[in-house]
Amino acid sequence: DAGVTQSPTHLIKTRGQQVTLRCSPKSGHDTVxxxxxxxGQGPQFIFQYYEEEERQRGNFPDRFSGHQFPNYSSELNVNALLLGDSALYLCASSLGTPRETQYFGPGTRLLVL
Amino acid sequence: QQQVKQSPQSLIVQKGGIPIINCAYENTAFDYFPWYQQFPGKGPALLIAIRPDVSEKKEGRFTISFNKSAKQFSLHIMDSQPGDSATYFCAANSDKLIFGKGTMLLVSP
Structure with missing residues (x-):
């Protein structure tokens, strides 16, 4: 049973560029x-997708956008990259309601120069 | 009100000791409290979780104690081992997961 997978594992971009990160949820999960x-910090919630719609959003600017596909996989897009966007981007999957257990992927390490 | 406050920031114990990590929250809408373990370069892995209708939950060497009236919960690791050295995050969930800032645990041999 495959867990949550993310690609790429590492990425280097320059300021102002755009980036797309990808996530495949755990088998049987429909929420990303x-x-x-x-x-040195805890993960900060960006947004959640369910049934191809953004269901919840954290305190992140509109430069951060996403998409969920019919097979439940998801993309995170970040436009106009800033140095401060350098971070580990984590995808988590779960089943159904927001209150269910979330399982994390290994993350994509993004470095913005 | 959405914060989860975690302490201590770092912790060193000897092998066999019982490290205790504490978390506190304000939002009474939180109804699910997981703990995650994260090794360097890896994503967080679910360790154990509790809902507020239970005061204690044990899974192997890991125990969560939950005090609903005080809005506090803690993680105890029994018979800690060097392989437990990692960063531990508490979290709270209502409609989204809110994480504490993490505790870096070092278990010395």
Whole structure:
């Protein structure tokens, strides 16, 4: 049973560029949440997708957007990258309601130069 | 009101000791409290979780104690081992997961 997978594992971009990160949920899960984890901090909730719609959103600017596909996989897009966007981006999957257990992928390490 | 406050920031114990990590919250809408373990370069892994209708939950060497009236919960690791050295995060969930800032645990041999 495959767990949550994310790609790429590492990425280097320059300020002003755009980036797309990808996530495949755990088998049987239909909900995908994205988190940003800065070095030495806890993960910060970006948004959650369910049934191809954004269901919840954290305190992140509109430069952060996402998408969920019919197979439940998801993308996180970040436009106009800033140095401060450098972080580990984590995807978590769960089943159904927001209150269910979330299982995390290994993350994508993004470095913005 | 959405914060989860975690302490201590770091902790060193000897092998066999019982490290205790504490968390506190304000939002009474939180109804699910998981703990995650994270090793360097890896994503957080679910360790154990509790709902507020239970005061204690044990899974192997890991125990969560929950005090609903005080809005506090804690993680105890029994017979700690060097392999338990990692960063531990408490979290609270209502419609989204809110994480504490983490506790870096070092278990010395």
């Amino acid at each position: 949440s994205w988190y940003q984890q800065a070095l």
